Amino acid sequence: MELLDRYLQAVRKHLPWERQDDIIAELRANLEAQLEDKEAELGRPLTAGEAEEWLKQIGPPMQVAARYYPQQYLIGPAVFPTYWFVLRLAVFWVMVAYSIGVAVQIAVRSPSWASVFEGVLRVPEVLLTTAASVTLIFAAIEFMATRYPGRWPALAAPSGDWTPSALPLVEKAAAPGQKPRSYAYAVAELIFGCLFLMWLLLVPHYPYLLLGPGAAYLHGSPFQLAPVLVQFYWWVVGLNVLQLGWRVADLLRGRWQGPPLVQRKTVQALGLIPLLLLFTVRDHAWIVLRHPALDQARYGGAVEAINKAIYLGASILCALAVLQLLWEMARMGLNVYRKRAAAMR
Protein backbone atom coordinates (compact mmCIF):
# COMPACT_ATOMS: atom_id res chain seq x y z
CA MET A 1 0.00 0.00 0.00
CA GLU A 2 1.62 3.18 -1.21
CA LEU A 3 0.03 5.45 1.38
CA LEU A 4 1.39 3.28 4.21
CA ASP A 5 4.89 3.40 2.66
CA ARG A 6 4.68 7.17 2.47
CA TYR A 7 3.48 7.31 6.07
CA LEU A 8 6.33 5.10 7.33
CA GLN A 9 8.85 7.12 5.33
CA ALA A 10 7.59 10.29 7.00
CA VAL A 11 7.81 8.68 10.46
CA ARG A 12 11.36 7.44 9.76
CA LYS A 13 12.58 11.00 9.12
CA HIS A 14 11.84 11.95 12.71
CA LEU A 15 13.17 8.83 14.44
CA PRO A 16 16.53 8.51 16.24
CA TRP A 17 18.83 7.59 13.33
CA GLU A 18 20.49 4.59 15.01
CA ARG A 19 17.15 2.82 15.55
CA GLN A 20 15.27 3.92 12.41
CA ASP A 21 15.43 0.57 10.55
CA ASP A 22 14.48 -1.50 13.56
CA ILE A 23 11.55 0.69 14.60
CA ILE A 24 10.20 1.05 11.05
CA ALA A 25 10.40 -2.72 10.46
CA GLU A 26 8.43 -3.37 13.64
CA LEU A 27 5.92 -0.60 12.94
CA ARG A 28 5.44 -1.87 9.39
CA ALA A 29 4.80 -5.44 10.60
CA ASN A 30 2.24 -4.21 13.15
CA LEU A 31 0.46 -1.85 10.77
CA GLU A 32 0.39 -4.34 7.91
CA ALA A 33 -1.13 -6.98 10.21
CA GLN A 34 -3.71 -4.43 11.30
CA LEU A 35 -4.43 -3.54 7.67
CA GLU A 36 -4.89 -7.21 6.78
CA ASP A 37 -7.37 -7.60 9.61
CA LYS A 38 -9.31 -4.57 8.48
CA GLU A 39 -9.43 -5.76 4.88
CA ALA A 40 -10.45 -9.28 5.94
CA GLU A 41 -13.25 -7.77 7.97
CA LEU A 42 -14.49 -5.69 5.03
CA GLY A 43 -13.83 -8.43 2.45
CA ARG A 44 -12.11 -5.90 0.16
CA PRO A 45 -9.12 -3.59 0.14
CA LEU A 46 -9.48 -0.22 1.90
CA THR A 47 -10.49 2.68 -0.32
CA ALA A 48 -8.14 5.66 -0.53
CA GLY A 49 -10.42 7.61 1.83
CA GLU A 50 -10.59 4.78 4.37
CA ALA A 51 -6.80 4.32 4.28
CA GLU A 52 -6.32 8.01 4.83
CA GLU A 53 -8.76 8.00 7.74
CA TRP A 54 -6.99 4.99 9.32
CA LEU A 55 -3.54 6.59 9.11
CA LYS A 56 -4.92 9.86 10.46
CA GLN A 57 -6.20 7.90 13.44
CA ILE A 58 -2.73 6.55 14.16
CA GLY A 59 -1.40 10.11 14.38
CA PRO A 60 0.83 12.66 12.63
CA PRO A 61 4.22 11.09 11.69
CA MET A 62 6.26 13.54 13.76
CA GLN A 63 4.15 12.88 16.85
CA VAL A 64 4.32 9.11 16.41
CA ALA A 65 8.11 9.28 16.01
CA ALA A 66 8.48 11.57 19.03
CA ARG A 67 7.06 8.86 21.30
CA TYR A 68 10.14 6.72 20.62
CA TYR A 69 12.44 9.31 22.21
CA PRO A 70 13.11 9.24 25.94
CA GLN A 71 11.45 12.11 27.79
CA GLN A 72 13.86 15.03 27.66
CA TYR A 73 14.11 18.06 29.90
CA LEU A 74 16.27 21.09 29.86
CA ILE A 75 15.76 21.17 33.63
CA GLY A 76 14.05 18.12 35.12
CA PRO A 77 11.60 17.89 38.04
CA ALA A 78 14.31 16.93 40.58
CA VAL A 79 16.44 20.02 39.88
CA PHE A 80 13.59 22.43 38.99
CA PRO A 81 12.58 23.57 42.54
CA THR A 82 16.19 24.57 43.31
CA TYR A 83 16.49 26.25 39.89
CA TRP A 84 13.31 28.27 40.44
CA PHE A 85 14.41 29.34 43.93
CA VAL A 86 17.88 30.41 42.74
CA LEU A 87 16.43 32.17 39.68
CA ARG A 88 14.09 34.32 41.78
CA LEU A 89 16.87 35.09 44.25
CA ALA A 90 19.35 35.95 41.49
CA VAL A 91 16.90 38.19 39.62
CA PHE A 92 16.00 40.04 42.83
CA TRP A 93 19.57 40.66 44.01
CA VAL A 94 20.86 41.52 40.56
CA MET A 95 18.08 44.12 40.25
CA VAL A 96 18.97 45.55 43.67
CA ALA A 97 22.67 45.74 42.77
CA TYR A 98 21.87 47.18 39.34
CA SER A 99 19.55 49.87 40.75
CA ILE A 100 22.15 50.94 43.33
CA GLY A 101 24.88 50.91 40.66
CA VAL A 102 22.83 53.02 38.25
CA ALA A 103 21.79 55.48 41.01
CA VAL A 104 25.43 55.96 42.09
CA GLN A 105 26.57 56.32 38.48
CA ILE A 106 23.92 58.94 37.79
CA ALA A 107 24.78 60.84 40.97
CA VAL A 108 28.56 60.78 40.34
CA ARG A 109 28.41 61.61 36.62
CA SER A 110 26.24 64.34 35.21
CA PRO A 111 22.72 63.70 36.51
CA SER A 112 20.20 63.91 33.70
CA TRP A 113 16.91 62.40 32.62
CA ALA A 114 18.68 60.79 29.68
CA SER A 115 20.89 58.72 31.99
CA VAL A 116 17.86 57.69 34.14
CA PHE A 117 16.02 56.68 30.97
CA GLU A 118 19.05 54.76 29.74
CA GLY A 119 19.27 52.93 33.07
CA VAL A 120 15.59 51.92 32.90
CA LEU A 121 15.92 50.81 29.27
CA ARG A 122 18.72 48.42 30.19
CA VAL A 123 16.60 46.61 32.83
CA PRO A 124 15.19 43.96 30.41
CA GLU A 125 18.69 43.18 29.15
CA VAL A 126 19.99 42.74 32.71
CA LEU A 127 17.02 40.53 33.64
CA LEU A 128 17.32 38.36 30.53
CA THR A 129 21.08 37.94 30.94
CA THR A 130 20.65 36.91 34.58
CA ALA A 131 17.85 34.47 33.80
CA ALA A 132 19.75 33.00 30.84
CA SER A 133 22.95 32.54 32.90
CA VAL A 134 21.12 30.81 35.77
CA THR A 135 19.20 28.62 33.28
CA LEU A 136 22.39 27.61 31.48
CA ILE A 137 24.11 26.67 34.75
CA PHE A 138 21.13 24.54 35.83
CA ALA A 139 20.80 22.95 32.39
CA ALA A 140 24.45 21.90 32.75
CA ILE A 141 23.72 20.52 36.24
CA GLU A 142 20.73 18.58 34.84
CA PHE A 143 22.87 17.23 32.02
CA MET A 144 25.60 16.05 34.40
CA ALA A 145 23.07 14.56 36.85
CA THR A 146 21.31 12.65 34.06
CA ARG A 147 24.46 11.56 32.25
CA TYR A 148 26.45 10.56 35.35
CA PRO A 149 23.87 9.75 38.06
CA GLY A 150 26.39 7.75 40.11
CA ARG A 151 29.09 10.39 40.01
CA TRP A 152 26.80 13.36 40.76
CA PRO A 153 24.19 11.91 43.14
CA ALA A 154 23.76 15.18 45.05
CA LEU A 155 22.76 17.02 41.87
CA ALA A 156 19.98 14.63 40.89
CA ALA A 157 17.91 14.96 44.04
CA PRO A 158 17.58 17.48 46.85
CA SER A 159 19.85 16.78 49.80
CA GLY A 160 18.43 14.61 52.59
CA ASP A 161 20.84 16.35 54.95
CA TRP A 162 18.49 18.72 56.75
CA THR A 163 16.79 18.94 60.13
CA PRO A 164 13.28 20.29 60.78
CA SER A 165 14.58 22.21 63.83
CA ALA A 166 16.84 24.26 61.53
CA LEU A 167 13.82 25.68 59.69
CA PRO A 168 13.07 29.41 60.23
CA LEU A 169 10.69 30.36 63.04
CA VAL A 170 7.01 30.91 62.24
CA GLU A 171 6.43 34.49 61.14
CA LYS A 172 4.11 35.87 63.79
CA ALA A 173 3.28 39.22 62.34
CA ALA A 174 1.33 39.46 59.11
CA ALA A 175 2.95 41.43 56.33
CA PRO A 176 2.32 45.17 56.60
CA GLY A 177 -0.70 46.20 54.59
CA GLN A 178 -2.23 42.74 54.98
CA LYS A 179 -3.59 43.23 58.52
CA PRO A 180 -7.22 44.28 58.80
CA ARG A 181 -7.38 47.89 59.97
CA SER A 182 -9.50 48.77 62.95
CA TYR A 183 -12.07 51.58 62.82
CA ALA A 184 -10.05 53.57 65.38
CA TYR A 185 -6.95 53.24 63.22
CA ALA A 186 -8.84 54.44 60.12
CA VAL A 187 -10.31 57.42 62.03
CA ALA A 188 -6.89 58.30 63.50
CA GLU A 189 -5.43 58.27 59.97
CA LEU A 190 -8.16 60.66 58.84
CA ILE A 191 -7.62 63.02 61.79
CA PHE A 192 -3.86 63.13 61.31
CA GLY A 193 -4.37 63.60 57.58
CA CYS A 194 -6.60 66.63 58.27
CA LEU A 195 -4.05 68.06 60.71
CA PHE A 196 -1.27 67.64 58.15
CA LEU A 197 -3.36 69.36 55.46
CA MET A 198 -4.06 72.27 57.80
CA TRP A 199 -0.36 72.59 58.56
CA LEU A 200 0.42 72.47 54.84
CA LEU A 201 -2.10 75.22 54.05
CA LEU A 202 -0.74 77.44 56.82
CA VAL A 203 2.93 77.14 55.84
CA PRO A 204 2.85 79.87 53.07
CA HIS A 205 1.34 82.33 55.54
CA TYR A 206 3.43 81.29 58.53
CA PRO A 207 6.83 80.03 57.23
CA TYR A 208 7.82 79.64 60.87
CA LEU A 209 5.81 76.39 60.87
CA LEU A 210 8.27 74.92 58.36
CA LEU A 211 11.53 76.75 58.94
CA GLY A 212 11.28 77.58 62.64
CA PRO A 213 13.44 80.56 63.71
CA GLY A 214 15.11 80.45 60.26
CA ALA A 215 11.95 82.01 58.83
CA ALA A 216 13.10 85.40 60.13
CA TYR A 217 15.94 85.36 57.60
CA LEU A 218 13.58 84.69 54.70
CA HIS A 219 12.38 88.29 54.43
CA GLY A 220 15.83 89.73 54.13
CA SER A 221 17.13 86.93 51.89
CA PRO A 222 18.19 87.70 48.29
CA PHE A 223 16.57 84.39 47.18
CA GLN A 224 13.00 83.47 46.40
CA LEU A 225 11.13 80.41 45.13
CA ALA A 226 10.45 80.04 41.40
CA PRO A 227 6.74 80.03 40.40
CA VAL A 228 6.93 76.31 39.55
CA LEU A 229 7.41 75.52 43.24
CA VAL A 230 4.09 77.22 43.95
CA GLN A 231 2.47 74.90 41.39
CA PHE A 232 4.29 71.97 43.02
CA TYR A 233 2.92 73.02 46.40
CA TRP A 234 -0.67 73.13 45.13
CA TRP A 235 -0.26 69.68 43.56
CA VAL A 236 0.82 68.33 46.94
CA VAL A 237 -2.17 70.02 48.59
CA GLY A 238 -4.48 68.55 45.92
CA LEU A 239 -3.12 65.05 46.46
CA ASN A 240 -3.67 65.32 50.20
CA VAL A 241 -7.24 66.50 49.65
CA LEU A 242 -7.82 63.56 47.29
CA GLN A 243 -6.43 61.10 49.82
CA LEU A 244 -8.55 62.56 52.62
CA GLY A 245 -11.68 62.46 50.44
CA TRP A 246 -10.98 58.82 49.62
CA ARG A 247 -10.56 57.98 53.31
CA VAL A 248 -13.82 59.72 54.22
CA ALA A 249 -15.62 57.81 51.45
CA ASP A 250 -14.13 54.50 52.70
CA LEU A 251 -15.34 55.28 56.23
CA LEU A 252 -18.82 56.20 55.02
CA ARG A 253 -19.07 53.03 52.91
CA GLY A 254 -17.77 50.92 55.81
CA ARG A 255 -14.72 49.80 53.87
CA TRP A 256 -11.94 50.82 56.21
CA GLN A 257 -10.85 47.25 57.09
CA GLY A 258 -8.99 46.38 53.90
CA PRO A 259 -5.54 47.77 53.15
CA PRO A 260 -6.01 50.92 51.03
CA LEU A 261 -3.81 49.54 48.24
CA VAL A 262 -5.56 51.04 45.23
CA GLN A 263 -5.79 54.41 47.02
CA ARG A 264 -2.11 54.33 47.95
CA LYS A 265 -0.99 53.36 44.45
CA THR A 266 -3.17 56.00 42.79
CA VAL A 267 -1.82 58.74 45.05
CA GLN A 268 1.70 57.41 44.49
CA ALA A 269 1.23 57.47 40.71
CA LEU A 270 -0.32 60.96 40.76
CA GLY A 271 2.51 62.04 43.06
CA LEU A 272 4.89 61.57 40.16
CA ILE A 273 3.19 64.41 38.25
CA PRO A 274 4.40 67.28 40.54
CA LEU A 275 7.84 65.66 40.63
CA LEU A 276 7.95 65.59 36.84
CA LEU A 277 6.62 69.15 36.78
CA LEU A 278 9.77 70.26 38.62
CA PHE A 279 11.91 69.01 35.77
CA THR A 280 10.11 71.11 33.15
CA VAL A 281 11.71 74.30 34.52
CA ARG A 282 14.36 75.75 32.23
CA ASP A 283 17.90 75.33 33.66
CA HIS A 284 16.33 73.76 36.75
CA ALA A 285 16.05 77.17 38.34
CA TRP A 286 13.86 76.44 41.35
CA ILE A 287 15.51 79.04 43.56
CA VAL A 288 15.95 82.42 41.89
CA LEU A 289 17.35 85.77 42.90
CA ARG A 290 14.87 88.33 44.15
CA HIS A 291 16.82 91.12 42.35
CA PRO A 292 18.91 89.44 39.63
CA ALA A 293 20.33 92.68 38.26
CA LEU A 294 21.70 93.65 41.68
CA ASP A 295 22.68 90.30 43.17
CA GLN A 296 23.82 88.18 40.19
CA ALA A 297 27.52 88.84 40.70
CA ARG A 298 27.42 88.16 44.43
CA TYR A 299 24.92 85.30 44.75
CA GLY A 300 24.75 83.86 41.21
CA GLY A 301 27.18 81.00 42.02
CA ALA A 302 25.38 80.11 45.25
CA VAL A 303 22.00 79.95 43.48
CA GLU A 304 23.45 77.68 40.81
CA ALA A 305 24.98 75.35 43.42
CA ILE A 306 21.70 75.19 45.38
CA ASN A 307 19.69 74.41 42.22
CA LYS A 308 22.17 71.73 41.17
CA ALA A 309 21.92 70.06 44.60
CA ILE A 310 18.10 70.18 44.47
CA TYR A 311 18.15 68.74 40.94
CA LEU A 312 20.36 65.84 42.03
CA GLY A 313 18.13 65.10 45.03
CA ALA A 314 14.94 65.35 42.98
CA SER A 315 16.36 63.06 40.25
CA ILE A 316 17.23 60.33 42.76
CA LEU A 317 13.88 60.77 44.52
CA CYS A 318 12.00 60.56 41.24
CA ALA A 319 13.91 57.44 40.10
CA LEU A 320 13.28 55.74 43.44
CA ALA A 321 9.57 56.68 43.33
CA VAL A 322 9.21 55.23 39.82
CA LEU A 323 11.05 52.03 40.76
CA GLN A 324 9.00 51.63 43.94
CA LEU A 325 5.76 52.17 42.07
CA LEU A 326 6.71 49.66 39.36
CA TRP A 327 7.79 47.12 41.96
CA GLU A 328 4.57 47.47 43.96
CA MET A 329 2.40 47.38 40.83
CA ALA A 330 4.14 44.15 39.81
CA ARG A 331 3.48 42.70 43.28
CA MET A 332 -0.15 43.74 43.12
CA GLY A 333 -0.49 42.16 39.68
CA LEU A 334 1.10 38.97 40.98
CA ASN A 335 -1.28 38.87 43.97
CA VAL A 336 -4.30 39.32 41.70
CA TYR A 337 -2.99 36.53 39.44
CA ARG A 338 -2.43 34.25 42.46
CA LYS A 339 -5.94 34.88 43.76
CA ARG A 340 -7.44 34.15 40.33
CA ALA A 341 -5.35 31.01 39.93
CA ALA A 342 -6.37 29.85 43.44
CA ALA A 343 -10.03 30.54 42.64
CA MET A 344 -9.79 28.49 39.45
CA ARG A 345 -8.29 25.47 41.24
Next chain:
Amino acid sequence: MTITENLFENLRLELRRGCLTLAVLAQLRQEHYGYTLRKALAKRGLEIDESTLYPLLRRLEAQGLLTSEWREEDKRNKRFYRLSGDGERIFAQLLGEWQAINAAIHLTIDNIQ
Protein backbone atom coordinates in the same frame (compact mmCIF):
# COMPACT_ATOMS: atom_id res chain seq x y z
CA MET B 1 -12.05 21.97 24.99
CA THR B 2 -13.05 23.77 28.20
CA ILE B 3 -10.66 24.12 31.16
CA THR B 4 -12.59 21.45 33.09
CA GLU B 5 -12.53 19.04 30.16
CA ASN B 6 -8.84 19.67 29.69
CA LEU B 7 -8.21 19.09 33.38
CA PHE B 8 -10.19 15.86 33.29
CA GLU B 9 -8.29 14.69 30.21
CA ASN B 10 -4.92 15.36 31.90
CA LEU B 11 -5.96 13.55 35.08
CA ARG B 12 -7.39 10.65 33.05
CA LEU B 13 -4.12 10.28 31.13
CA GLU B 14 -2.15 10.43 34.36
CA LEU B 15 -4.35 7.73 35.89
CA ARG B 16 -4.14 5.52 32.79
CA ARG B 17 -0.35 5.78 32.38
CA GLY B 18 0.60 3.53 35.27
CA CYS B 19 -2.33 1.17 34.69
CA LEU B 20 -1.35 0.63 31.04
CA THR B 21 2.16 -0.46 32.03
CA LEU B 22 0.67 -2.93 34.49
CA ALA B 23 -1.78 -4.27 31.88
CA VAL B 24 0.96 -4.67 29.27
CA LEU B 25 3.20 -6.51 31.74
CA ALA B 26 0.27 -8.74 32.73
CA GLN B 27 -0.56 -9.58 29.13
CA LEU B 28 3.06 -10.26 28.23
CA ARG B 29 3.34 -13.19 30.59
CA GLN B 30 2.29 -14.75 27.29
CA GLU B 31 4.29 -13.93 24.15
CA HIS B 32 2.85 -11.36 21.74
CA TYR B 33 3.94 -9.05 18.98
CA GLY B 34 2.73 -5.45 18.99
CA TYR B 35 -0.51 -5.80 17.05
CA THR B 36 -1.78 -8.99 18.73
CA LEU B 37 -0.96 -7.47 22.12
CA ARG B 38 -3.04 -4.44 21.23
CA LYS B 39 -5.89 -6.66 20.10
CA ALA B 40 -5.71 -8.80 23.24
CA LEU B 41 -5.86 -5.73 25.48
CA ALA B 42 -8.70 -4.21 23.45
CA LYS B 43 -10.64 -7.49 23.76
CA ARG B 44 -10.43 -7.08 27.55
CA GLY B 45 -11.70 -3.51 27.32
CA LEU B 46 -8.38 -1.65 27.37
CA GLU B 47 -7.95 0.29 24.12
CA ILE B 48 -4.44 1.66 23.58
CA ASP B 49 -3.29 3.82 20.65
CA GLU B 50 -0.58 2.39 18.42
CA SER B 51 1.54 5.47 19.03
CA THR B 52 1.39 4.80 22.79
CA LEU B 53 1.74 1.03 22.90
CA TYR B 54 4.63 0.39 20.48
CA PRO B 55 7.02 2.95 22.03
CA LEU B 56 5.98 1.69 25.49
CA LEU B 57 7.12 -1.82 24.54
CA ARG B 58 10.50 -0.43 23.50
CA ARG B 59 10.87 1.47 26.78
CA LEU B 60 9.95 -1.55 28.90
CA GLU B 61 12.45 -3.63 26.96
CA ALA B 62 15.17 -0.99 27.43
CA GLN B 63 14.41 -1.09 31.18
CA GLY B 64 14.97 -4.86 31.16
CA LEU B 65 11.37 -5.79 31.98
CA LEU B 66 10.73 -7.41 28.58
CA THR B 67 12.75 -9.54 26.19
CA SER B 68 12.12 -9.58 22.46
CA GLU B 69 13.05 -11.55 19.39
CA TRP B 70 12.45 -11.17 15.65
CA ARG B 71 10.74 -14.20 14.20
CA GLU B 72 8.90 -15.02 10.99
CA GLU B 73 5.19 -15.68 11.26
CA ASP B 74 2.69 -15.78 8.37
CA LYS B 75 5.53 -14.96 5.95
CA ARG B 76 6.22 -11.73 7.81
CA ASN B 77 9.01 -10.81 10.21
CA LYS B 78 7.59 -9.74 13.57
CA ARG B 79 9.07 -8.73 16.88
CA PHE B 80 7.73 -10.85 19.72
CA TYR B 81 7.85 -9.65 23.32
CA ARG B 82 7.50 -11.45 26.63
CA LEU B 83 8.16 -10.74 30.29
CA SER B 84 11.80 -11.15 31.40
CA GLY B 85 12.86 -12.60 34.77
CA ASP B 86 13.21 -9.10 36.22
CA GLY B 87 9.92 -8.17 34.59
CA GLU B 88 8.13 -11.03 36.34
CA ARG B 89 9.47 -9.98 39.76
CA ILE B 90 8.61 -6.31 39.25
CA PHE B 91 5.20 -7.19 37.80
CA ALA B 92 4.39 -9.21 40.95
CA GLN B 93 5.40 -6.26 43.15
CA LEU B 94 3.45 -3.76 41.06
CA LEU B 95 0.41 -6.01 41.06
CA GLY B 96 0.51 -6.20 44.87
CA GLU B 97 0.80 -2.41 45.03
CA TRP B 98 -2.07 -1.92 42.57
CA GLN B 99 -4.33 -4.34 44.48
CA ALA B 100 -3.62 -2.53 47.76
CA ILE B 101 -4.41 0.86 46.18
CA ASN B 102 -7.53 -0.55 44.55
CA ALA B 103 -8.76 -2.03 47.84
CA ALA B 104 -8.04 1.21 49.70
CA ILE B 105 -9.92 3.26 47.12
CA HIS B 106 -12.89 0.90 47.28
CA LEU B 107 -12.92 1.12 51.07
CA THR B 108 -12.73 4.92 50.93
CA ILE B 109 -15.55 5.14 48.38
CA ASP B 110 -17.71 2.69 50.33
CA ASN B 111 -17.15 4.65 53.56
CA ILE B 112 -18.23 7.90 51.96
CA GLN B 113 -21.30 6.35 50.33
